[in-house]
Amino acid sequence: MPAYSKEDSTRNNREPKVSKPLKRTAIKKKPKAIKKFSSKRMIQNEEYRKLRLEYLEEHRVCEVKGCMHPANQIHHRKGRIGSLLTDIRYFLAVCEYCHGEIELKPLWAKKMGYSLNRL
Numbered sequence: 001m002p003a004y005s006k007e008d009s010t011r012n013n014r015e016p017k018v019s020k021p022l023k024r025t026a027i028k029k030k031p032k033a034i035k036k037f038s039s040k041r042m043i044q045n046e047e048y049r050k051l052r053l054e055y056l057e058e059h060r061v062c063e064v065k066g067c068m069h070p071a072n073q074i075h076h077r078k079g080r081i082g083s084l085l086t087d088i089r090y091f092l093a094v095c096e097y098c099h100g101e102i103e104l105k106p107l108w109a110k111k112m113g114y115s116l117n118r119l
Contacts, residue, residue: 047086059093064102064114069095075102078116090116 037045052074062071071093078090092114094102102109109115 044083044085051086051088051091055088055091056093061093062095062098063093064095064098065112067095067098069097071095073099075099075114077114079118081118 055074056071059071061067062069073094073096075092075094076084076090077092078084078087084090102114106115110117
């Protein structure tokens with residue numbers, strides 16, 4: 001490292017940097033948002049909404065053994081992946097409390113038949 005003397009003005013008294021002229025660039029377009037659902041899934045969701053309402057009209061009481069509360073949710077016993085979303089064979093009309101119990105206690109739910117293996 002070179003030694004600097006007091007007379008050396010390059011160390012302490014630097015000249016201000018001169019900014020370069022700005023280049024004109026094309027205005028970047030805002031990126032498109034990614035869709036939350038594919039077109040196929042949106043069609044399935046519409047079909048599911050109709051099937052859900054029909055199923056809840058037919059099954060007004062929670063289908064969990066011993067519960068007599070009004071059913072307001074659908075539990076998908078085998079999951080909601082792909083065509084299982086609209087497969088009413090695996091629907092179960094449940095109240096909010098029982099739906100929570102089914103989700104929190106999977107071993108009990110499988111034993112009672114409220115959930116099925118997904119494979």
